[in-house]
Amino acid sequence: MTEGLSFTASDGLRIAYWVDDFTDPWTAPPTLVLLHSAMGNSRRFYSWIPGLARHFRVVRMDLRGHGASEVPKPDVPLSMERFVRDVEELMDTVGARQAHLVGNSAGGYLAQRLAITRPERVLGLAVIGSTPGLSPSALEWLPLIEKEGLTPFLARTIAMRFDVERTDPGMIRWFLQQTGENDPAYIARFIGYMATQEWSAELPRIKAPTLVIYPGGETVGSANSYDTMGERIPDVTMVEYPHMPHNIADMMADRCVTDILAFLTARFGYPKAMP
Template sequence: MDHFTTTDGVRLAYSIDDFTDPWRPSQPLILLHSAMSCMERLRTWMPRLVRHFRVIRMDLRGHGQSEVPGPDSELTIDRLIEDIRELMALAEVPAAHFVGTSAGGYLSMRMAMDHPDAVRSLSLFGSTPGFKGGQAQAWLPRIRTEGLRNFLADTITDRFPKDMIDTDRVNWFLDQAGSTEPKFLERFILLMDGQDWSDELHKITCPTLLVVPGAGKIGDYSGFDRMKESISRVDLRVYENMPHNVWDSQPERCVEDTLDFLGNEGFLEPQGTAANLSAQSKETVA
């Protein structure tokens, strides 16, 4: 993990990991987390991703190991996008594949709409076209009175399957997500609650993987229908009976679907001895 300071003076945490074959060109992939999260929550994604991509993660401002901005600091979608662009400049990455979970997907979409040359592909997990029409107005009073961790524990089945409740994984999630600074989180949620770019989805022209949690209740899920209709190149995959946080509960499946999608789009080459032997076997059969 390292840190950089944005042009408006906020210190943000980031990490760059690359275990691709050193004799191959390394493609950058930017992995963006959800609200109340951090890059560490996507740790289990890393072993498979870093064999294929130079993976760049960051803690969004006010999250994880990044600085919590003061109450008078700017908090807009444009500012969050600028944070990403400044990290890309630091990493000398003009364009990348973007993978986003929930709010991280919102920002990935905005990157694809506003800076299309910087986005080679999108992989979106539980990300509708903004959070307008979501549950923010109902959440905030409960968070203020109950506390964030208690609120998350009481609504845990909105995020995890019932058979995972009271497991170490879910308890760790509650500790991590519940540690988000409440006043900043309220600002962040209210910002996202005002976003709806359904009428701009046609601007997304890159290949897009859209993963829909089949039993999701967070956000306006009719947005997925609008995305399917408006984005020209969509690979839609539904995780039946899965609540919203599929990236937390089904990390291996999420990574495999991401790699499968990117492979189908021609962004991946077979790697390693096993892949070469498989290719030779196919040639022999042919």
């Protein structure tokens, strides 16, 4: 009921993904694609799977260069078009002409871009802590990461991401372990590239019903970007988690799942209540 698989993208890179399907065997559930954050991997959704995979065929991908997916060679330029194409090719691989897309932080960038460029493939869109592009202020992290190392930098600045007083220290240690397993040079390239991307002017092109869950105390970029999303996405539901820093998908996983299910039920009529 959980399968670890991979496919070869059209440029030859191997992409890892997992299928979690705990739906009733006699049904044909819709597909829901989960896209993780920068420096993360699909294991970061471990606590999301029980609530979602009972109602959807959940497909979670390790973004290229992250987790179990292959790291692009240093001389291969990064492009948003390639990242988004990976998502579309994943959908083709699992036989999903359309899917609901749920993206956390940088994963939400890819979900937004697919909803903008290929709206016919996106049924519903939910993004968590994900603005229309990474703030250029993130470029200031790069020399610090190079000087200190990725894990020490994240440990020193952990309050940017977690409410330390109310978060299990074990979760923070696990987060640091997970991020530390990535290739630091690639992560620096990824952050540097994403900090050059911005598409707020294109938000009106998103046609799918959209849920934006955002931290009221956003610490990665400007919280004003969420106001822009509320103003420009045509069919949008905005949900604030007051006072929280960036990593609400980790700290408040159960609430995120509850809000996503409530949104999909209200807009699409499923998942149906279980007997």
